[in-house]
Structure formats: structure tokens, C-alpha cells
Amino acid sequence: SQQGEEDPQALSIQExxxxxxxxxxxxxxxxxxxxxxxxxxxxxHLILIRSNEREKHSGRLRVTLDTSKKSSxxxxxxxxxxxxxxxxxxxxxxxxxxxxxLTVKP
Amino acid sequence: xxxxxxxxxxxxxxxxxxxxxxxxxxSEHNRLYWYRQTxxxxxxxxxxxxxxxxxxxxxxxxxxxxxxxxxxxxxxxEIQRTEQGDSAMYLCASSSGPWRDPNTGELFFGEGxxxxxx
Numbered sequence: 001s002q003q004g005e006e007d008p009q010a011l012s013i014q015e016x017x018x019x020x021x022x023x024x025x026x027x028x029x030x031x032x033x034x035x036x037x038x039x040x041x042x043x044x045h046l047i048l049i050r051s052n053e054r055e056k057h058s059g060r061l062r063v064t065l066d067t068s069k070k071s072s073x074x075x076x077x078x079x080x081x082x083x084x085x086x087x088x089x090x091x092x093x094x095x096x097x098x099x100x101x102l103t104v105k106p
Numbered sequence: 107x108x109x110x111x112x113x114x115x116x117x118x119x120x121x122x123x124x125x126x127x128x129x130x131x132x133s134e135h136n137r138l139y140w141y142r143q144t145x146x147x148x149x150x151x152x153x154x155x156x157x158x159x160x161x162x163x164x165x166x167x168x169x170x171x172x173x174x175x176x177x178x179x180x181x182x183x184e185i186q187r188t189e190q191g192d193s194a195m196y197l198c199a200s201s202s203g204p205w206r207d208p209n210t211g212e213l214f215f216g217e218g219x220x221x222x223x224x
Contacts, residue, residue, distance in 0.1 A: 042110075
């Protein structure tokens, strides 16, 4: 399978807490992307991490990639209610998993 | 607005009718993707174009689905003889990339076309 698979399927936290989502994949990749989707809207690109990178930061986002375990994680620090959305990882071939639905309670 | 635009945003049709969706990608993007998404699921890859060439088509796509990108700019996705199971959000995305490089690069998505088949 070329797609990534996210875990957990759903996550509910309080505002200010950190949220961690994981992605596993089966084939070798040279990069992995993370996207966010607000309810009923299109997806928005968050970050791309290349296979030669172990960690990458963008604002409150921290992404890690472990190619030996074929897994990646997305950490959102100091979450806000506006972070409530679904988060997807995508393999280089544009294949998406079912996503993690994050709810941040005010 | 120079983003990806899709039309119509919503379409309600009766089973058995044909529907067509249009996607206008970001003008300088040479790649265009179509996805289908149902509630609670991730985007399911349907097909992808590089310029006007359709380079990949999902095996899940039945013969009732066809997509075109005649001049390498806008694209249309047609569903013939719609079924209730076709009810979904149809998403279009575009990106830039070298010829036949399978990596998508950063995908820019439209807001989607929601299809309801009664």
C-alpha cells in the first residue's frame, strides 16, 4: 500500500495541551507531508519532511520522521481551539490515510 | 484569487443522471489531481494529470468515471449513471513537478464539490 495510516483516529484535548498524531507507512519514501482539513473544507499543506531529515519545526508544529520504523509524528504544542481539524499524512504519491480528528476544547 | 477553484460547490442529482465537475488549478501548476472523500475518511486518490496527459488512474475508478484535462489547464471529472454510493466530496488539487516524477510536491487543494445522489 502506498498510503499512510494515522493514529489515533480521534483525539480530544484541552486548550493549551500538546497533541501528538502518528503516521505509519509501508513503502520506502523520500518525503512525507502533513495536511490539515477543517470541517467541510479543502486540505491545507502544513509541512513536508524529507527522508534525510529526522525532525522539522514550523511554528507550533514539530514533525519527526523515522525511516527505519516507517513512521512519522506530528506534534502540535500549546493547542488552541482553532487547531480543531482533521490531520492527514500523505506519501510522496499523494496517498492519504483516514486521518486523526483532533478536537481542542476551550 | 489565484487558488484552486472548483465548480459547482454543491450538486444534488437523481440516481442515473450524469454529473460533471470542473477544476481550475493554479495557473503555473502542471499537475492536477482528483480525489474523492467520504465522511470520516481521508481523500481517496482517483487520478492525476501531468499537463494534458493522464498518467495514473485508480483501479478503484469504475468505467462510469472519466476525467479530462484537454489543454493542460482546467480539468473536468464526469460521473455517468450516478449511484447513491457516488455521494461524496470530490476534491481537486494541483502542484508543480518534473515530468513523470511520482512525487506530488506540495498539493494545493480546492474547496471541493459535494455530490449528493438521491
